[in-house]
Amino acid sequence: MESKPAVKDRYTDLYLNNIASIEKGSSPFMNSFRKEAVERFADMGIPGRTNEAYRYTNLDIWFRHEFNSYFMPGPGDFERAAKFSCEVEDLDVHNLVLLNGFYPSNNGKLRQPGSGITIGSLTENHYGRYAASDTDGLIHLNTAMASDGVFIHVPRGMVPDKPIQIVNLVYSKEDIFNQHRNLIVVEDNAEATIIICDHTLSPSRFLTNAVTEVYVGRNARFSIIRVQNEHNNAAKLTHTFIHQERDSQATSINITLHGGLVRNSTYHYLGGEGASTNSAGLYLTDKTQHVDNYVNVDHAYPNCTSNQLFKGVLDDVATGAFNGRILVRKGAQGTRAYQSNNSILLTDDARMDTKPQLEIFADDVKCSHGATVGQLDENALFYLTSRGIARREARLMLMFGFAHEVIQEIPVEALRERMDTLVMQRLRGELSRCASCMVKCG
Amino acid sequence: MLVIDNLKASINGKQILKGISLHVKEGEVHAIMGPNGSGKSTLAAILAGREFAAIDGGSVSYFGRNLLDMAPEERSRDGLFLGFQYPIEIPGVSMVNFMKTAINEHRKYRGLEPLSASDFLKLMREKKELVEIDSTLTNRSVNEGFSGGEKKKNEIFQMAMLEPRLAILDETDSGLDIDALRIVANGVNKLKRKDSSVIVITHYQRLLDFIVPDVVHVLYDGRIVKTAGKELALELEEKGYDWIKKEAEKTEESWRVNPQ
Numbered sequence: 263m264e265s266k267p268a269v270k271d272r273y274t275d276l277y278l279n280n281i282a283s284i285e286k287g288s289s290p291f292m293n294s295f296r297k298e299a300v301e302r303f304a305d306m307g308i309p310g311r312t313n314e315a316y317r318y319t320n321l322d323i324w325f326r327h328e329f330n331s332y333f334m335p336g337p338g339d340f341e342r343a344a345k346f347s348c349e350v351e352d353l354d355v356h357n358l359v360l361l362n363g364f365y366p367s368n369n370g371k372l373r374q375p376g377s378g379i380t381i382g383s384l385t386e387n388h389y390g391r392y393a394a395s396d397t398d399g400l401i402h403l404n405t406a407m408a409s410d411g412v413f414i415h416v417p418r419g420m421v422p423d424k425p426i427q428i429v430n431l432v433y434s435k436e437d438i439f440n441q442h443r444n445l446i447v448v449e450d451n452a453e454a455t456i457i458i459c460d461h462t463l464s465p466s467r468f469l470t471n472a473v474t475e476v477y478v479g480r481n482a483r484f485s486i487i488r489v490q491n492e493h494n495n496a497a498k499l500t501h502t503f504i505h506q507e508r509d510s511q512a513t514s515i516n517i518t519l520h521g522g523l524v525r526n527s528t529y530h531y532l533g534g535e536g537a538s539t540n541s542a543g544l545y546l547t548d549k550t551q552h553v554d555n556y557v558n559v560d561h562a563y564p565n566c567t568s569n570q571l572f573k574g575v576l577d578d579v580a581t582g583a584f585n586g587r588i589l590v591r592k593g594a595q596g597t598r599a600y601q602s603n604n605s606i607l608l609t610d611d612a613r614m615d616t617k618p619q620l621e622i623f624a625d626d627v628k629c630s631h632g633a634t635v636g637q638l639d640e641n642a643l644f645y646l647t648s649r650g651i652a653r654r655e656a657r658l659m660l661m662f663g664f665a666h667e668v669i670q671e672i673p674v675e676a677l678r679e680r681m682d683t684l685v686m687q688r689l690r691g692e693l694s695r696c697a698s699c700m701v702k703c704g
Numbered sequence: 705m706l707v708i709d710n711l712k713a714s715i716n717g718k719q720i721l722k723g724i725s726l727h728v729k730e731g732e733v734h735a736i737m738g739p740n741g742s743g744k745s746t747l748a749a750i751l752a753g754r755e756f757a758a759i760d761g762g763s764v765s766y767f768g769r770n771l772l773d774m775a776p777e778e779r780s781r782d783g784l785f786l787g788f789q790y791p792i793e794i795p796g797v798s799m800v801n802f803m804k805t806a807i808n809e810h811r812k813y814r815g816l817e818p819l820s821a822s823d824f825l826k827l828m829r830e831k832k833e834l835v836e837i838d839s840t841l842t843n844r845s846v847n848e849g850f851s852g853g854e855k856k857k858n859e860i861f862q863m864a865m866l867e868p869r870l871a872i873l874d875e876t877d878s879g880l881d882i883d884a885l886r887i888v889a890n891g892v893n894k895l896k897r898k899d900s901s902v903i904v905i906t907h908y909q910r911l912l913d914f915i916v917p918d919v920v921h922v923l924y925d926g927r928i929v930k931t932a933g934k935e936l937a938l939e940l941e942e943k944g945y946d947w948i949k950k951e952a953e954k955t956e957e958s959w960r961v962n963p964q
């Protein structure tokens with residue numbers, strides 16, 4: 263019997279065969295990480311079901327597919343990115359549009375939206391420091407293959423006049439595998455709010471592997487809101503690393519409206535006393551979609567607080583997973599760590615797997631976790647219908663109310679309102695993707 | 705308007721209502737009293753359309769229609785209102801959105817246009833004043849974190865918004881302080897029209913001092929065992945239920961000896 267080459271070899275080959283074009287579109291600093299990264303990927307491979315963190319998500323069928331890769335933006339891409347306009351009303355932001363992971367509208371030039379704040383292509387300093395993993399080869403694959411991405415730097419004490427929005431467009435006539443990479447540095451006493459929107463613009467099959475590294479300095483404040491609205495033929499794997507220094511505050515919110523397969527892993531490192539972090543997520547899935555949120559909160563210092571709130575509604579034969587790890591290291595006294603995951607299954611065939619993972623090595627710790635998987639509350643439904651509201655409408659109101667608890671965490675009002683509308687439309691089964699989307703996904 | 709005839713219902717195979725007959729005419733106020741667990745809330749919930757009990761027999765007609773065939777929302781749009789003994793908390797659903805949706809569904813049913821935002825707010829303000837409900841309560845999620853008394857007031861606020869023809873108030877008085885009791889009772893009286901009726905379920909004469917019933921029924925062990933005028937409530941307050949229970953058991957025995 264012939265032994266099949268491992269799927270991972272295809273990806274190391276892809277790297278080796280394209281190294282010249284990868285490096286050409288990139289900076290020498292980024293290039294200096296590639297060799298080691300590809301070796302680590304070759305060691306670890308693509309996470310399989312035996313990897314605890316990927317237990318409920320089957321990546322194999324996606325990685326086996328023959329994708330093309332995309333290492334250099336073409337002239338048409340610049341136009342496409344420039345034409346994109348976000349349709350969230352009254353959303354006043356610094357807007358960056360990337361196409362297939364490249365930042366063509368600016369192509370390497372840095373922008374300065376006031377007071378020394380830098381937005382531009384990826385450069386050095388902090389790069390590659392936080393995206394570390396001994397178990398997830400995909401992070402190293404990204405470091406090996408990502409050519410470009412967004413770098414945002416907010417110097418000490420600075421507060422950008424408005425949020426910064428990164429729009430990730432994926433467009434190609436061919437099926438493509440592509441890498442997104444971001445680095446966000448918010449120095450001591452500074453503030454930043456980042457909105458990341460993921461869209462697919464053509465119906466081809468896409469696999470996207472995205473790594474975002476965030477450094478939050480002492481007493482700094484940081485929020486990242488991710489809005490995922492991709493078609494059913496797209497798989498999106500995100501890995502977000504948020505490193506926090508003492509007394510800093512961070513918030514991460516993933517709103518998954520649509521997508522064939524979505525897996526978000528969010529790593530929160532509480533790396534100084536008095537830091538606090540909020541990790542939230544909302545997933546609305548139907549048909550055969552699959553959404554998996556993996557959260558890893560690392561309490562390394564005393565008196566830090568973390569809060570996880572993940573909620574979702576699953577319809578048809580959709581599946582979901584939540585895996586929330588809380589690690590309280592020895593000496594991290596006075597830790598408060600909370601976690602809750604609630605899901606509503608609308609059919610008997612929808613499925614949700616939820617798993618808390620608590621590892622506590624300090625003794626003065628307040629920790630709680632709770633998970634529920636259930637149906638809509640019949641008593642609440644009766645209450646609403648007894649006031650004249652039709653059962654169908656009452657169900658929508660309950661689902662919306664359930665989802666709203668996550669939406670209300672969004673710190674940008676215009677976006678919060680837009681999400682309320684999109685979520686309502688999504689729950690009603692109306693299209694919730696942007697009107698400019700050409701993709702007719704079932 | 706409401707004719708209940710020999711209604712029998714059971715929950716999980718246990719008979720809870722054992723043949724209830726009750727006739728409520730337009731403009732009347734009925735009080736239903738009776739010991740804990742006798743089936744008062746079960747009767748109220750069945751009338752409002754909650755599907756948790758099996759109907760084993762009998763019928764209920766509401767303005768000539770078969771009430772038991774109607775969905776809860778239809779009953780509400782046709783003017784039936786249940787004030788819950790235990791109002792439900794619904795996190796994430798705002799009072800404003802809840803009431804706006806309910807009012808507009810009622811209007812649609814009557815062939816009316818939805819209320820404009822300003823007309824709706826005006827209506828809310830008016831009704832809030834009527835039941836003297838703290839105006840910040842309506843900015844919150846439905847009943848979420850409301851105190852026991854606030855929840856009961858909120859029931860009457862909803863009743864004021866929907867202006868029912870038949871209101872069934874299940875222990876709306878329990879949990880209310882003395883002032884709140886007066887406010888709630890006044891609210892109910894103000895909302896009362898010549899052609900509307902009220903069924904109050906209560907354990908205490910206190911409420912009936914304010915909302916004066918035309919008829920008082922005693923429900924015991926799934927049956928209405930006594931029906932009389934408002935003086936019956938006073939008598940119960942004084943003597944408790946023992947004498948009623950004894951009377952009822954005697955009747956039961958005579959039924960067993962001489963089955964019909």
Ligand SMILES: Nc1ncnc2c1ncn2[C@@H]1O[C@H](COP(=O)(O)OP(=O)(O)OP(=O)(O)O)[C@@H](O)[C@H]1O
Pocket residue numbers: 715716720738739740741742743744745746747756789
């Ligand atoms: N969902 C249910 N499942 C099982 N038994 C029930 C259910 N609801 C009511 N019952 C039973 O039916 C009987 C009547 O209950 P009901 O709530 O109607 O009494 P009640 O007269 O309203 O009492 P109270 O004065 O305490 O409010 C009780 O024995 C109760 O335990």
Ligand SMILES: [Mg+2]
Pocket residue numbers: 744745746789874875
């Ligand atoms: Mg009761």
